[in-house]
Each structure stands twice: as C-alpha cells, then as structure tokens.
Amino acid sequence: MNDTEILRLQTRCVSHEIRNHISICEMYTEILRKNLERDGYQNPAAENALECIKKSLKIIGNSLLDLKAINNIAPQNCNFKFLAEEAVNLAQAYILGKNITINCFIKNTGTIFVDENKFLACLVNIIKNGIEAIDIKGEINVTGEVKNNVAHLKISNNGKMIPREKQKEIFKQGFTTKTTGSGLGLHICKSNLLAQNAELKLNKSTKSVTEFEITVPVIV
Numbered sequence: 029m030n031d032t033e034i035l036r037l038q039t040r041c042v043s044h045e046i047r048n049h050i051s052i053c054e055m056y057t058e059i060l061r062k063n064l065e066r067d068g069y070q071n072p073a074a075e076n077a078l079e080c081i082k083k084s085l086k087i088i089g090n091s092l093l094d095l096k097a098i099n100n101i102a103p104q105n106c107n108f109k110f111l112a113e114e115a116v117n118l119a120q121a122y123i124l125g126k127n128i129t130i131n132c133f134i135k136n137t138g139t140i141f142v143d144e145n146k147f148l149a150c151l152v153n154i155i156k157n158g159i160e161a162i163d164i165k166g167e168i169n170v171t172g173e174v175k176n177n178v179a180h181l182k183i184s185n186n187g188k189m190i191p192r193e194k195q196k197e198i199f200k201q202g203f204t205t206k207t208t209g210s211g212l213g214l215h216i217c218k219s220n221l222l223a224q225n226a227e228l229k230l231n232k233s234t235k236s237v238t239e240f241e242i243t244v245p246v247i248v
Contacts, residue, residue, distance in 0.1 A: 050085050050204060055080050056104035080118050083148070090145040091155035099141050100224045105247065108179045109137035112145065118170075122156050123242050127165040130155070135173035142224040150217040150228070154183050154240050157213065161187025161238065177246050182231070184239035195233055 040052045061078055062112065064071070090100075116132045142148075158168045164184060172181040190198060201215040226244035233239075 031166075046088070048210070050089055053081065057085075076117070080121060083114070083118060087145045087149050090143075091149065101146065101220075102226060103141045103143050105139050106142055106144050106147070107137055108140050108172065108181075108244075108246070109134040109158065111140075111142075111147055112151065112170060112181055115148050115155060116170055118148070118152050119155040119159070122159045122170055124198055126159065126162065128159055128167060130168045130170065132170045134171070136180055138174040138177075140179055140226075140244050141247055142226065142244065143220075146220045147224060147226070150221055151181070151242070152212050153217055154228075154242075158183060158185030158187060158238070161185055163187070174246050177248050178242050179246050181242045181244075182239055183242075184237050186237055187234050188238075190230070190231075190233040190238060195230060198230060199228075 042205050057078055061075075064074065107223045112134050113132060116130050155168055155170065162168075166186045169184045170181070171184075172179065174180070199214050200220045214228075214231065221242060221244075224244070226242055228240065228242050232238040
C-alpha cells in the first residue's frame with residue numbers, strides 16, 4: 029500500500045468516526061429538545077443553543093463530504109439577510125469569556141444562489157477570526173446591503189491589525205498570523221466563495237479597524 033492509499037484509508041476512517049459522533053450529538057440534541065417540550069420548560073437561550081448545535085453539526089457533516097468529492101458545491105436560492113444574521117447567531121458561541129459585542133445591520137436583502145452550509149461556514153470563520161483578533165474587549169460589526177444587483181457584506185473588528193507587509197498574503201494556503209493557526213481558514217473561505225460566484229477581499233487593516241468584504245450577485 030503506497031502513501032496515497034494509506035492517506036485515503038485514514039481519511040475514510042477519520043470521516044467515519046466523526047460521523048458516528050455527529051450522529052450521537054444529533055440524537056441527544058433531539059432528546060434534550062423533546063424533554064424540554066415534555067416538561068413545558070421554555071427558555072429562549074436553551075432553544076437557541078440547540079438550534080446552533082444543530083446547524084453546526086450540519087455544517088460539519090457537509091464539510092466531511094468534501095473528503096469524498098472534489099466539487100461538493102450544492103447551490104440553492106438563499107436569502108442574503110437570513111444567512112448573514114444566522115452566521116452572527118452561530119458565531120456568538122466564540123465570544124464566551126470576552127467582552128465583545130457583535131453588531132449586525134443588514135439594510136436590505138435579496139436572493140443569492142449559494143451553498144447555504146458552505147457560505148455560512150465562511151461567514152462564521154471570518155467573524156471568528158475577528159473575535160480571536162480581540163484580546164478581551166471590542167466589537168464586531170457585520171453590515172450588509174444589496175445595490176446594483178450585488179449583495180455586499182462587510183465584516184469588521186477593532187482587534188489587532190494585520191501587519192501591512194503581510195496583508196497581501198493572508199489568502200495564501202499555509203499563511204497565518206496566529207501562533208497555533210493552520211493557515212487554511214481564509215484560503216478555504218476564499219476558494220469556497222469563488223466556487224459560489226462570490227468574492228472575498230480584505231478592504232483594510234489599520235490600528236483601529238480590520239474589514240473584510242464579501243460580494244455575491246443577487247438573482248433578479
């Protein structure tokens with residue numbers, strides 16, 4: 029067995045084990061939900077947490093399919109505003125232990141033809157990066173609007189500045205400014221968005237603000 033065959037076998041084994049645990053998480057999520065309903069216990073925070081877990085598990089499962097196929101993009105008509113607000117909701121989990129506020133304002137909306145799970149994963153990853161750039165206290169601003177049949181989504185943070193000499197390299201595979209980073213996050217985001225006819229770029233990174241922007245055509 030050569031190295032390629034070994035790697036493929038290991039990939040299938042790891043994927044299989046992850047899927048097993050995803051199934052367990054999905055099962056217990058539903059058990060918790062049914063028990064809450066049975067006991068008449070209503071808690072918006074708990075319900076939101078269960079929905080976020082469900083959505084995250086779906087994104088993980090979708091990502092595992094990438095191990096089996098080169099092009100695993102399954103676009104569908106999606107509401108631009110809904111996806112932006114859903115990403116903000118999912119990213120809230122990463123601010124625990126920090127005094128960070130995520131502000132979201134979507135001026136108007138439209139229909140975009142994207143892979144819901146992959147698009148969401150990219151948005152969450154960019155927001156998460158912004159949260160990690162903030163030491164203790166700060167804010168993330170997510171603003172969006174549709175103009176001239178193009179949806180524009182800007183995600184900014186007031187955390188650490190990306191060094192000026194490195195700003196042109198941040199989308200390269202393997203590049204990272206984190207001591208424990210893999211250098212894959214932004215590269216994967218840009219690649220996945222390009223496959224969905226969307227573009228990701230860094231608008232600016234200064235001592236006061238770092239801003240990324242995603243643009244994607246709106247169906248008219």
